[in-house]
Amino acid sequence: MRNKDIRRECEELWAKNKYYVLGKSHKVYLEIREYLKEKEVDILVLNEKIQKLRDIKESKEDFSNAVLHIWGYFKKDASTIEKQALFDILNEYMEGKNNQKVVIEYINNLLKKYPNEYLEKSTLLTGEEYETMA
Known part of the structure; x- marks a missing residue:
């Protein structure tokens, strides 16, 4: 898969989960935003960051x-x-x-x-x- 396709997939995943993440942890929200600015991104890494929030107590x-x-x-x-x-x-x-x-x-x-x-x-x-x- 080309980097451009991976980035697009990551952006789509982020768009769907952005408010879910923000609603769980502002800190993780900012971390993911920074991660997405990197030159190389990985859909599995992004998905893992989002999945980890499931266990976080609601704020x-x-x-x-x-x-x-x-x-x-x-x-x-x-x-x-x-x-x-x-x-x-x-x-x-x-x-x-x-x-x-x-x-x-x-x-x-x-x-x-x-x-x-x-x-x-x-x-x-x-x-x-x-x-x-x-």
């Missing part, structure tokens, strides 16, 4: 940060009421009154109303990673 701050990044895709279209609802749900999550699933379900409802192809592929929102993380 409310990192998950909240990822949600705020995702919110950026909606802020121009969503209503004030929708924004307030998301922030209320997120605050309840931070206070331990609900869980990540509640927050993600709300974002997915926004996604139905305001489609975004990039976000629709995000493992944080599709739940692809959630089955094995529980």
